[in-house]
């Protein structure tokens with residue numbers, strides 16, 4: 001049964017309709033990630049759920065009760081903000097423990113919970129420091145720890161790892177879900193980072209244009225994006241979106257003929273989406289491959305990312321795993337660009353309507 005239900009919620013600021021007729025439900029213990037570009041309304045949505053902002057229309061239900069008209073403090077919800085909001089005169093320890101103090105939790109239990117959260121978030125060595133002596137990443141983790149200790153039934157987290165360095169962020173991505181699952185906490189987690197969304201979410205809700213464009217498992221959002229726009233938000237380098245025209249039994253893409261093995265879109269024109277890892281580059285000519293020049297090569301972890309340019313100017317990104325690098329030492333110096341052939345893996349491609357971008 002759903003624990004948090006949002007029913008036809010709308011919120012405008014002047015003429016700017018930030019959230020439009022939005023409905024969704026989150027199960028108890030579920031980790032829902034709200035992902036979307038900057039300005040999409042992610043923070044406004046969390047504030048609506050927390051009760052810090054009142055909706056123009058619609059309802060918020062928690063555990064079956066309508067809490068739309070409840071004040072924030074009446075709701076069993078904790079929220080960690082992007083901009084930390086710590087008490088400046090209190091140590092990190094007291095900041096983290098403040099909700100427990102307010103709830104009259106005894107000192108020994110308070111210390112236990114604060115230390116547990118601080119250890120998990122790797123700030124146990126700075127518990128005695130005032131906020132001004134903490135780095136931004138430590139402030140952010142202090143605010144996160146404060147939201148964790150009160151063990152609310154619903155936790156709203158607004159991009160809590162934004163200022164955290166890469167190593168700690170990586171560790172948090174692994175450990176946060178484990179911790180929260182152990183407590184059966186229901187989480188709505190906002191991020192602009194698609195990798196974080198994929199690592200943390202049981203489901204990802206993609207917010208854009210006032211509404212959710214897709215709510216699905218990370219695997220489905222990546223492998224079956226509902227639109228070209230969503231496909232482009234997930235992946236680095238981003239998916240190639242190539243205009244395609246039906247030509248006989250195949251497709252014409254970047255002025256070349258590509259054979260279709262069954263996965264044919266039933267329209268004369270569409271946009272073909274091919275992820276860089278599904279572009280196979282070879283220095284040998286191959287039938288059905290697009291002749292290209294290799295314009296740029298850059299390493300990305302153990303992969304090699306290439307920017308290819310077809311004869312008609314179409315740019316295509318390719319990403320090859322280690323061991324299959326086409327130009328192992330990078331590009332030769334000088335203006336000469338190596339000729340190569342790019343084969344698009346049609347069986348793994350996505351097709352979208354040209355005008356609307358909707359998946360076909």
Ligand SMILES: Nc1ncnc2c1ncn2[C@@H]1O[C@H](COP(=O)(O)OP(=O)(O)OP(=O)(O)O)[C@@H](O)[C@H]1O
Nearest residue numbers: 013016018036037038039040041042043044045192
């Ligand atoms: N109090 C307010 N008054 C007027 N406009 C507001 C207010 N709060 C938010 N907005 C507008 O609502 C829109 C969405 O803002 P919001 O902060 O929710 O975006 P976001 O998706 O969280 O972005 P980011 O990822 O950059 O934090 C923006 O256009 C913003 O200017």
